Amino acid sequence: MAKRFFIGLSFALLSSTLFAQDVATPEKNTGFNIDHINNATPVKNQGSTGTCWAFSTTSLVESQLLKAAAAPVDVSEMFTVRNIYIEKARNYLLRQGKTQFGEGGLGHDVIRAIKNYGAMPEAAYPFSQKAGGDAFVTKLKSYLDNLLANQPISDDWQQGYEAILDETMGKPAENFEYNGKNYTAQSYAKEVLHFNADDYVNLTSFTHHPYFKTFVLEQPDNFSNGEYYNMPLDEFTDAVKDAINKGYTIMWDADVSNKGFRQQLGLALYVSPDATTPFTADVKEDAVNASIRQHLFENLTTQDDHLMHLTGIVKSKTGKTFFVVKNSWGNVGPLQGYINVSEAYFKINTISIVMPKAALSPDLLSKLHL
Secondary structure: OOHHHOOOOOOEEOHHHOOOOEOOOOOOOOOOEEEEEOOEOOOOEOOOOOOHHHHHHHHHHHHHHHHOOOOOOOEOHHHHHHHHHHHHHHHHHHOOOOOOOOOOOOHHHHHHHHHHHOOOEOOOOOOOOOOOOHHHHHHHHHHHHHHHHOOOOOOOHHHHHHHHHHHHHOOOOOOEEEOOEEEOHHHHHHHOOOOOHHHEEEEEOOOOOOOOOEEEOOOOOOOOOOEEEEOOHHHHHHHHHHHHHOOOOEEEEEOOOOOOEEHHHOEEOOOOOOOOOOOOOOOOOOOOOHHHHHHHHHOOOOOOOEEEEEEEEEEOOOOOEEEEEEOOEOOOOOOOOEEEEEHHHHHHHEEEEEEEHHHOOHHHHHHOOO
C-alpha cells in the first residue's frame, strides 16, 4: 500500500514534527490539589488496535527524554508492534500453535523490541488503524496455521508473513532522514532516544511467589515469558509514589473492565459494582489488602485488560491520593485523555509496572539485588 515505505527511501522529518510537552494541568484537574505532575507527550488514540502496551510504554520512553530536558520526540508505536508481531509468529510456530496469538503484549516487550530492533519517529512509520482488529489477526494466524498444517515448515516462511505486515502496515525503510541527519532504526534509538534497556525494571506484587525475587508473570499476553520482580504491596505502591515525586513516570498494566474505571468521568475508584453512593473522589472505597488482591487475581476477576502511562499524583479535597494516568483512547473525558486513579483502585487492579531503574531507592535496589 503506502509506497513511501519501500526500503532505502529517505524521509525529511523536520523538528516541526515534534510537539509541545503536554501534561495534566491544574486547570484540567479541577477539584484536586496537584501534588506532583511530570511531563508527558500528547495523548494519542490507539483506535481499535489492541496495542495499548506499545502506546503506554512508548510514552514512558518519550517522558524519559523530557525528564532529561531533551527535545520532545514522537516515537512510532507501530514499528515496535510490527517487530513484536514477528516475534509472536516465531513463538506460535515453535509452540506448534498451542499458545495464544493476538494483538496483546506487555511493557517489557517494547523495551526489548527497541533494544533489539531500534525505533523510528512516527513520521517515518506512522500509525495504521489496520494494524489490529479481528480481521488482521485472523489473516496472520491463518497463515501460520497453514504452515503448521503442512509441515515441514518452509525455510522462507517469514517472507510471506512479513508480506502481510507490509501490505497492511507498510514496509519500514532501512534509512530515514530526521532533523537533517540520516538514521537507521538502531542509530535513532541510540543517538536520539539515548535508549538503554537496562535503564528499566519490571515490578509487580503477588503473594504466590517469593518477594524480592523474579518470576514469569502468568498472563496470556506474556508470550515472551517476561520476568518481574515481586514486592510486598505497600512497598510496591510506595515505590511508585517515590518515583513520581522524583520526576519519573511509569508504565501501568491494570484491569479496567470493572465499573470503577470511568474514563468519561476522569475517575477510577475501587467501589462495589452495586454501590449506590455518588461516584465522587471522596467516596468511601472498599477495603484493600494483599490477600483480597491475590484472591481477585486467582479467580480471574483481575486481568491485564489495559496498559497506560502513570505521570503524576493529585490529592482530593479530603487528602485522598490519586495517580494521574495518561490513557491512549484520545482526548476522552474531562481530563482530555487522562484519568485520576485512586490509590485503592491502583492497589487492587494493578497487574504490573515498568519503571526507570534510577527511580528506585538504594534500599530497594539492594533488596532486589539490582
